[in-house]
Each structure stands twice: as C-alpha cells, then as structure tokens.
Amino acid sequence: xxxxxxxxxxxxxxxxxxGSWLTYGNSMEEKQSEAVVDKAYELGINFFxxxxxxxxxxxxxxxxxxxxxxxxxxxxxxxxxxxxxxxxPNDRGLSRKHIMxxxxxxxxxxxxxxxxxxxxHGYDSNTPLEETLxxxxxxxTQGKIVYAGVSRWKAAQLADAVHTAEKYNLDRIISNQPQYxxxxxxxxxxxxxxxxxxxxxxxxFSPLAQGVLTGxxxxxxxxxEDSRAADPKSNMFMQSFIQEANLVKVEKMRPxxxxxxxSMAQLxxxxxxxxxxxxxxxxxxxxxxxxxxxxxxxxxKLPAGDLEEIEAILNG
Numbered sequence: 001x002x003x004x005x006x007x008x009x010x011x012x013x014x015x016x017x018x019g020s021w022l023t024y025g026n027s028m029e030e031k032q033s034e035a036v037v038d039k040a041y042e043l044g045i046n047f048f049x050x051x052x053x054x055x056x057x058x059x060x061x062x063x064x065x066x067x068x069x070x071x072x073x074x075x076x077x078x079x080x081x082x083x084x085x086x087x088x089p090n091d092r093g094l095s096r097k098h099i100m101x102x103x104x105x106x107x108x109x110x111x112x113x114x115x116x117x118x119x120x121h122g123y124d125s126n127t128p129l130e131e132t133l134x135x136x137x138x139x140x141t142q143g144k145i146v147y148a149g150v151s152r153w154k155a156a157q158l159a160d161a162v163h164t165a166e167k168y169n170l171d172r173i174i175s176n177q178p179q180y181x182x183x184x185x186x187x188x189x190x191x192x193x194x195x196x197x198x199x200x201x202x203x204x205f206s207p208l209a210q211g212v213l214t215g216x217x218x219x220x221x222x223x224x225e226d227s228r229a230a231d232p233k234s235n236m237f238m239q240s241f242i243q244e245a246n247l248v249k250v251e252k253m254r255p256x257x258x259x260x261x262x263s264m265a266q267l268x269x270x271x272x273x274x275x276x277x278x279x280x281x282x283x284x285x286x287x288x289x290x291x292x293x294x295x296x297x298x299x300x301k302l303p304a305g306d307l308e309e310i311e312a313i314l315n316g
Contacts, residue, residue, distance in 0.1 A: 008199025
C-alpha cells in the first residue's frame with residue numbers, strides 16, 4: 001500500500017480507502033462487512049469512510065465495531081454530517097446545534113473517543129458559513145475531531161470556506177470528497193485547481209462509476225443477475241454511468257489494462273491516482289476479493305502514452 005498526505009495537512013492516508021455507502025447496514029450482512037474491513041486492514045488500508053446518514057447510523061455502528069479490534073492510532077476513520085437524521089426542523093443541515101449533536105451521536109455509534117476526519121456532507125445555504133466553520137473549529141479544540149473536511153462542495157463554496165477561516169482564524173478544512181471517475185470529471189475544471197492552490201486534498205467516491213468501470217457489464221448484454229445493476233435498490237445510482245456508449249469505451253480500454261498487467265478496476269483507480277491532489281480513492285467493496293483486486297492499483301504509474309490513449313477513448 002502507498003500513502004499520501006491529505007491536502008496540506010500532515011495526515012497520511014492510504015491511496016485506496018474503504019467506504020460504506022450502499023453496503024454496510026443496507027445490502028451487506030454484518031459478518032460480511034466485517035470480513036471486508038478485516039481484509040482492507042490486512043492489506044494496508046488505513047482510511048475508512050462512512051456517514052451518519054448511511055442506514056441512519058447503521059453503517060457507522062458496523063464500521064466502528066469492525067475496527068474496534070485494531071489499535072485506534074492505526075486507522076483513520078471519517079464520517080459526515082448534513083443530511084436528515086430525524087423529522088425535526090433542526091435534525092439536518094450544518095447549524096451549530098446539528099453539528100454538535102450529530103458529532104456526539106457518531107462518536108457513540110462508532111465507539112470511539114475522536115473522529116479523525118469530520119466532513120460536511122453537502123453545503124447548507126441556510127446556515128452562515130462562519131457558524132459551521134466555528135462549530136468544526138470548536139470540535140477540533142475539544143479533541144472530538146482531529147481534522148475537518150467537506151463533501152460535494154463547489155469551487156466557490158470551497159473558496160468561501162478558505163477565506164472565512166482565514167478571516168476569523170479558524171481551523172481550515174483539509175479535504176473535499178467529490179465524485180470522480182473516468183465518466184464524471186466535473187471537478188477537473190475548477191475544484192481541483194482551487195484545491196491545489198489552497199491545500200485541500202481529494203478523497204473521491206464512486207471511482208469505479210458504480211462498478212461500470214470494472215468491465216463486468218458488456219455492451220449489448222443484460223447485467224449479471226448477482227450484480228448491483230440488477231438490484232433495484234442500488235441501480236438508481238448507476239443510471240448516468242451504465243449507458244451503451246460508456247460500456248463500449250470500457251471495452252476499448254481493456255487492451256490498455258491487459259498490457260499493463262492490470263484489471264479494469266485497477267486501471268480505473270490508477271487513472272484517478274495520476275492526480276497528485278487526490279489522496280485516496282474510496283472503494284465500495286462488498287467482498288474481500290474485491291478489496292484484494294483494488295489495492296493493487298496503489299503505486300501504479302500509467303505510461304504517458306497509455307494516458308493519452310485513454311483520453312482519446314473517453315473523448316471519442
């Protein structure tokens with residue numbers, strides 16, 4: 001496993017991280033989830049990402065329990081706050097009240113004394129940005145979180161956060177968690193350049209485009225019955241990716257993977273890790289063998305010629 005600094009901080013996380021969206025507390029049994037965490041830890045993954053809203057707390061509980069057998073200093077656990085966790089008017093968003101209450105709830109569910117990376121799981125236009133950042137700063141001062149980050153913020157919102165933190169001398173966010181893969185590249189235009197300037201690192205989700213980039217789905221063929229695409233609860237998130245044109249592009253990239261001795265998943269992950277500002281690709285593995293395959297992308301450097309060929313295929 002290879003490790004990278006997260007933004008301008010001193011925190012080092014594994015190039016491949018393990019997430020829990022659509023898996024823990026939902027489609028995966030608890031024992032299966034623990035087996036995946038164990039395999040990830042065994043193979044050197046130290047970055048584990050979850051969120052309070054995944055299964056309304058179930059994912060945090062399962063992730064925390066699975067990691068409890070390991071020394072606390074040996075892993076980095078990240079969770080999030082923003083989405084509704086109740087029916088009340090203050091049970092959502094990034095108000096000081098909601099952040100403070102949900103941080104305590106996350107700590108209890110995961111059974112830990114502190115959260116390494118606490119992320120704003122969206123942007124709250126109804127709460128003053130200073131209020132949100134000051135709440136995060138206070139949690140850092142209290143030792144309940146170590147670092148603060150955000151997820152899915154736009155470039156202008158990230159810039160405002162940097163300037164607000166500077167103005168009021170608050171701890172700065174060190175990370176952004178966007179969707180990023182060969183078929184979702186929106187952050188390359190504005191978000192990446194801004195984050196590089198201000199020392200904000202990326203921990204990206206859906207690096208395999210919900211499995212489409214693994215090559216398991218073939219052009220002109222129905223998806224395998226045991227795949228996520230065949231699961232009505234999961235495939236709603238795949239609709240923008242599992243299109244015939246994309247499946248054709250994946251097939252065209254297969255020879256590139258083969259001549260580099262890589263699986264299609266490894267090729268897709270290595271392509272993302274070409275970006276220095278990306279600290280980790282968060283995989284959503286549901287089986288230990290998927291983790292074993294994915295971690296082999298760490299440290300892979302694709303030849304310039306292959307990167308150019310991939311770009312031509314994606315733009316074709």
